[in-house]
Every structure is written in structure tokens, then in C-alpha cells.
Amino acid sequence: MTDYYQILGVERDAIAGTRKAFKELVDGTLRVQIDIEPRNKAQFHKLFPEIDMPIAIAPLKTGQPETKGSWPGDILHTEGKAADQAVELLGSFGDEARQLRQSSFFRRPEVWAAIGTDAEFQEWCRHQKCIVCGDGDWLDGELYNQAAHVRRVSEGAGTSIKPAYSTVSLCTTDHILEQHQHGETAAYRKYLTMKLGNERQVTLQEAKDWFDRRRIEAVQQWAWETLKAELGCESWKQVYPPDLLKWAEAHKVAATASGGLTMPRRYYDTYPERPARIES
Ligand SMILES: [Zn+2]
Ligand SMILES: [Zn+2]
CATH class of the missing domain: 3.30.40 (Herpes Virus-1)
Known part of the structure; x- marks a missing residue:
């Protein structure tokens, strides 16, 4: 996967992840699990090559390009080819589409x-x-x-x-x-x-x-x-994830009979609002 921060020439010193379960140790210390997506694996190993390294964590606001696809208008001011590439990458939902393709959603009879x-x-x-x-x-x-x-x-x-x-x-x-x-x-x-x-x-x-x-x-x-x-849409990369969620809910296929998720997690997330100019 292309790293758009690299294309933009932006040095990253933080990495996004998802906070998972924690447990409390005997001395009161919290041991927290953090999921890092496969595409950020290399960056993780680069930043944290060793165990017991000190670390700081902060919540990431929803809608940041690091965690979600977002609209072209949201990105930083760059020019030329790099900007075109960044617009193409950020203005689409390629990651979501790839996860959806690999999921079992389209193998469900309902x-x-x-x-x-x-x-x-x-x-x-x-x-x-x-x-x-x-x-x-x-x-x-x-x-x-x-x-x-x-x-x-x-x-x-x-x-x-x-x-x-x-x-x-x-x-x-x-x-x-x-x-x-x-x-x-x-x-x-x-x-x-x-x-x-x-x-x-x-x-x-x-x-x-x-x-x-x-x-x-x-x-x-x-x-x-x-x-x-x-x-x-002509390509799944163009599908605004909340549109699929809306469709799935309307057709009662957004959840399994036992309440499980039928689509990849990201399709249930909150996304930056669709700018008026690309509203259908
Ligand atoms: Zn034949
Ligand atoms: Zn036949």
C-alpha cells in the first residue's frame, strides 16, 4: 500500500492504532492492548524496535486521514504530482473496499x-x-x-x-x-x-x-x-462507507441474527461529512 505521508514528504513520528482491552496488574498498572493495522506494520517496527521502550498515547479524533478514507478537500496544501497522487489516495476508500472484498459479506445468502x-x-x-x-x-x-x-x-x-x-x-x-x-x-x-x-x-x-x-x-x-x-459508483473505492451501511440497514443485512457484524468494522464508523460539491 502506498504511504501518502511519504508522497507528501511528511515525516511521521506517530502511528495510529485501535485501543483494545486492558487489564489491571496487581500493582495497579494498566496493561493496554493496541491493534496496529497491517499497513502500519513497517512504521511500527521502525518507531518501536525494542520491547520496554517508553511510549505516549493520545486519542485520535475520528475522521483523520490516518484512520479513515476522506475527501480530497480535506487534505493539506500541496502542489503538482504529489498533490494529485495524494488527492487520489485520500479521496477514495480503497482500504475499506479491499477489506470488504476480503470479508465474508458477499458470501452471505441473505x-x-x-x-x-x-x-x-x-x-x-x-x-x-x-x-x-x-x-x-x-x-x-x-x-x-x-x-x-x-x-x-x-x-x-x-x-x-x-x-x-x-x-x-x-x-x-x-x-x-x-x-x-x-x-x-x-x-x-x-x-x-x-x-x-x-x-x-x-x-x-x-x-x-x-x-x-x-x-x-x-x-x-x-x-x-x-x-x-x-x-x-463505478468503483468500490468511490463508495462512501456510510452509504453502504445505510443500504445494509435498510435491507436488514448490517448485522447477523445473533447481532454480529456482517461488514468490516470500518463500515460502521463515523466518517467526515460528504462535501456538498460531491453530494449525489
Ligand atoms: Zn466453454
Ligand atoms: Zn445445466
Whole structure:
């Protein structure tokens, strides 16, 4: 991750973190835990190379660029390329977006249902590249593939079930291949052969696991793209975190049934107010 303080030529002698739990030792001393984000790791080791070093702590006001994304107008007066880079970095919510992408938010069925229907997801699948050959059937410059169900045999019953949001994109040829007996194995072997250039034997379980992973990737990607568009942004970096929180609350997916958080912590934080000029 780029360090915007470095770009601006600002020397930092403090580091931001989050105050966590503390305990009181027998002599009354407070032993406090502080979380330092991975991106500040190097700076931490630079400032505190040794144990037992003296330290001072102070609360950080919310909305400081060190802890949150913020708006271009909020940053210091710099000129030229450095300023452009800083504006780009500070004016976006790249860190939040990265955390959101890595979180389990877009793997939650209740979030999928809030974003769109199974039919809409299947329609999206039809315009994605085939997961086996990476291409598909083109018509007038548009990709037309098939939304193929990742078939599963329900526990014990022995019947094939087709749960919602469980399709992947396959071209006609590969869908036919996949529907034959041991079709999943054949399809996965074809994918590996095309990708690695040599024939490899795979087990049915490996093939099923691969289809399962591709199916989760597909629905996650659809949810990611669709919600971003619904929030009116071209990139997740532009999504003002309180807008996502508002959406999640309105669709009752901001918390789990037991009250846990569904999104990364930062999406529940307070952010600097959106300047009037970029208000939508
Ligand atoms: Zn294909
Ligand atoms: Zn099918």
C-alpha cells in the first residue's frame, strides 16, 4: 500500500492504532492492548524496535486521514504530482473496499437476496466467460453462455437438487460435456489441460470442489458488481462507507441474527461529512 505521508514528504513520528482491552496488574498498572493495522506494520517496527521502550498515547479524533478514507478537500496544501497522487489516495476508500472484498459479506445468502433475485444472477452468468474454456458463444459482439447449475445430491435422499444462486457460466459445448456421466470430472480436466497444457487425472471430489469454488466466486462477483452499480459508483473505492451501511440497514443485512457484524468494522464508523460539491 502506498504511504501518502511519504508522497507528501511528511515525516511521521506517530502511528495510529485501535485501543483494545486492558487489564489491571496487581500493582495497579494498566496493561493496554493496541491493534496496529497491517499497513502500519513497517512504521511500527521502525518507531518501536525494542520491547520496554517508553511510549505516549493520545486519542485520535475520528475522521483523520490516518484512520479513515476522506475527501480530497480535506487534505493539506500541496502542489503538482504529489498533490494529485495524494488527492487520489485520500479521496477514495480503497482500504475499506479491499477489506470488504476480503470479508465474508458477499458470501452471505441473505446479502445475495437483498442485492437481486436468483433469476437476475443467472442472467448475469449468461454474459460471463465460460469457466472451462474462458470463452463462449458470441452473437453480435456479445457473449451468450449458459447458466449451468452446480448439481448437488441432497443428503441421503439421492435426488439432484438445484439451490438458488448456484449457477456458473458454461458455453454450450462445455455444458454438454458437463452434463454427461462424470461430466464434472471431464470439464475440470479440460480446464486444467487448457490452462496447464498437459493432461492430468482428477478425482470426482476435486472436480466437485472446483465447481463449488467457481460457483461461490461467481455469485460473489455478481453481488460485488451489482451492489456497486446500485450505489451509483463505478468503483468500490468511490463508495462512501456510510452509504453502504445505510443500504445494509435498510435491507436488514448490517448485522447477523445473533447481532454480529456482517461488514468490516470500518463500515460502521463515523466518517467526515460528504462535501456538498460531491453530494449525489
Ligand atoms: Zn466453454
Ligand atoms: Zn445445466
